[in-house]
Structures are given as C-alpha cells and as structure tokens.
Amino acid sequence: MQDGYDIIGDVHGCADELEQLLSNMGYAEVDATWKHPNRQAVFVGDFIDRGPHQLRAVAIPKAMVEAGSALAVIGNHEFNAISLATTDDNGDFNRAHSERNLEQSAVFLDAATFGSAGHREILDWFTTLPMWLDLGGIRVVHACWHEPSMRVLGELASANNSLTPELVVEANRRGSPAYDAAEIVLKGPEAALEGYSYSDKDGHIRTGGRVTWWDPTATTLQHGIRLAGNWTVFDPDNQPVEHLPASPLPDWVRQITPTATDRTPVCFGHYWFTVGANNAELKIIDTKAACVDFSAVKGGPLVAYRWSGETELSSDNLITSSG
Numbered sequence: 001m002q003d004g005y006d007i008i009g010d011v012h013g014c015a016d017e018l019e020q021l022l023s024n025m026g027y028a029e030v031d032a033t034w035k036h037p038n039r040q041a042v043f044v045g046d047f048i049d050r051g052p053h054q055l056r057a058v059a060i061p062k063a064m065v066e067a068g069s070a071l072a073v074i075g076n077h078e079f080n081a082i083s084l085a086t087t088d089d090n091g092d093f094n095r096a097h098s099e100r101n102l103e104q105s106a107v108f109l110d111a112a113t114f115g116s117a118g119h120r121e122i123l124d125w126f127t128t129l130p131m132w133l134d135l136g137g138i139r140v141v142h143a144c145w146h147e148p149s150m151r152v153l154g155e156l157a158s159a160n161n162s163l164t165p166e167l168v169v170e171a172n173r174r175g176s177p178a179y180d181a182a183e184i185v186l187k188g189p190e191a192a193l194e195g196y197s198y199s200d201k202d203g204h205i206r207t208g209g210r211v212t213w214w215d216p217t218a219t220t221l222q223h224g225i226r227l228a229g230n231w232t233v234f235d236p237d238n239q240p241v242e243h244l245p246a247s248p249l250p251d252w253v254r255q256i257t258p259t260a261t262d263r264t265p266v267c268f269g270h271y272w273f274t275v276g277a278n279n280a281e282l283k284i285i286d287t288k289a290a291c292v293d294f295s296a297v298k299g300g301p302l303v304a305y306r307w308s309g310e311t312e313l314s315s316d317n318l319i320t321s322s323g
C-alpha cells in the first residue's frame with residue numbers, strides 16, 4: 001500500500017495546478033477526495049494567500065488529510081492566519097491588524113470572510129497541522145529543519161507538534177524563545193545586512209535577508225543571503241550596489257547549516273525557487289535537500305518530489321503540474 005510520499009510545494013491558492021499535479025502523479029478523485037492506490041501526498045504548507053482559488057486550495061488538501069491520502073505541515077501563511085484571529089491574555093490579536101499585516105492576508109480573508117463559521121473551520125484545521133514531519137528517511141518542514149528550534153517549539157506544542165493557543169501567543173511575542181524558533185522553522189533564518197538593504201518582490205524595503213541555510217559553503221552575506229535577481233541592493237549610504245558585502249554570516253546562522261555528517265534528506269518549500277527557461281532550473285538543491293516551491297502562484301509550475309525510500313535525492317523525482 002505505502003510505496004512512498006509525494007511532497008508537494010506551496011499551493012498559495014493555485015487549486016487548478018494542484019489538481020493537475022495530482023492527476024499527473026496518478027491520484028484520482030474517489031469519494032470526493034484525491035487518492036493514490038499506494039502513495040501518500042505530503043504538503044509543505046502555504047496553502048493560502050496570493051492566488052486565485054483560496055478556498056479550494058484549502059479544501060482539497062484538507063479532504064485528503066482527513067481521508068488519510070495526505071499529510072501536511074503548517075506554513076508561515078497559515079500561522080499568520082491563525083495569529084490574526086486569536087488573542088493574547090490582554091485580548092489583543094496575536095498578530096496585529098496593521099495595514100501591512102492585513103494586506104498580506106487580504107486575498108484569503110476576502111475569500112474566507114473573517115470571523116465566519118467557514119473561516120473558523122479552516123483555522124481549526126490549520127491548528128491541527130504539525131510544524132514538521134520526520135517520516136523516517138525523509139523529513140518535511142515548511143522553511144528550515146533546525147532541531148534546537150524544534151525542541152523549543154515542541155515544549156509548547158501539541159503531541160503531534162501542532163500549535164496550541166499558548167504557543168501561538170508565545171510565538172508572536174517578539175524576543176521570546178518561541179518567537180525566534182518559529183521564525184526559523186516556519187519562515188527560515190534571516191540575517192541582518194549590516195546597514196545594507198534591498199527592495200523585495202512586494203516593494204518592501206528589508207534590512208534582513210533569508211539565509212540559504214541548506215548550503216554549508218555559503219558563509220558570507222554575499223553568498224548566503226537569498227535575493228532574487230531583479231531586486232535592488234542598497235549600501236549603507238542608500239546607493240544601489242551590485243551585491244551584498246563578503247562579510248561573514250553571524251555564527252548563530254552558520255550553526256543552523258547542516259553538517260556533512262548528519263543529513264537525513266529534507267524537503268521544504270517557502271523559498272520561491274524558479275525553473276528558468278525550458279525548466280532548466282527545475283532541480284533539487286543537492287542529494288540531501290530539495291526545495292519544492294517553484295513559485296506556482298507567480299507563473300511557475302506546482303512541483304512535487306516523489307520519494308520512494310532513496311537516501312540520495314535526485315532531480316529525476318521532481319514532477320510538475322505542467323506535465
């Protein structure tokens with residue numbers, strides 16, 4: 001029955017691409033859900049926000065998980081959705097209803113209607129999702145596999161490592177251990193840029209950058225901070241420059257980088273990889289790490305890694321919604 005896992009990247013409202021990908025992988029609609037005769041899907045989270053079919057992008061994975069044909073971990077967008085709708089001991093929303101926060105969640109909130117029964121049902125399901133899955137030979141997390149952070153989160157989490165009300169409060173309290181741990185596991189480690197800044201894909205000026213934590217050779221800001229090619233980098237005098245400086249990444253970041261000796265293969269999403277012309281860049285990172293987010297909601301394919309027990313991952317096992 002169980003021949004392996006099909007680990008599916010960030011859906012972000014792309015329900016049509018999800019159904020196409022499932023169909024391409026031999027899943028079929030049975031009893032109002034998608035099933036494969038001998039495989040199980042695993043979603044890396046980030047079902048919602050941005051894309052056109054918010055409710056279907058939740059309903060399809062939810063039905064699959066409830067039917068046992070899929071597993072799923074929570075992404076930062078689901079964490080944010082829960083945090084926007086729950087309150088701390090003072091009665092304040094765990095995630096403030098600032099213009100920017102609401103804008104980031106607007107597409108989902110428009111579709112789900114904040115405070116409605118349907119909205120609460122979706123959030124209740126998100127709350128059941130673990131923050132990571134160790135499936136024996138393959139690991140799945142939304143952004144970063146980092147065991148010290150997982151231990152911190154695990155102390156406040158439910159038995160299956162899903163969120164509890166207390167953990168949602170703590171993980172939104174800036175400066176708390178759970179806040180830092182959730183940042184790393186769900187959003188990926190970010191390093192300060194020493195006065196440098198850049199304008200990101202949404203036009204926000206950022207003074208910290210996402211670290212390529214999976215790459216043991218990336219030891220400097222220049223090589224270890226993930227920036228898209230079309231983003232502009234500014235030096236401390238706010239002048240545009242070619243790239244970030246070659247100064248070393250902070251020690252705490254380098255300690256997150258996996259060592260060569262303990263590397264169970266890990267699949268994750270979150271990082272907006274792109275496939276390039278003719279799918280030339282449709283590939284895993286290395287034999288121990290695969291990002292399955294290829295920017296489906298920005299015109300890329302939705303991608304899955306089809307894992308069948310191998311200890312060395314291969315790009316040959318990537319399957320796309322585009323066929």
Ligand SMILES: [Mn+2]
Binds near residue numbers: 077186270
């Ligand atoms: Mn994400």
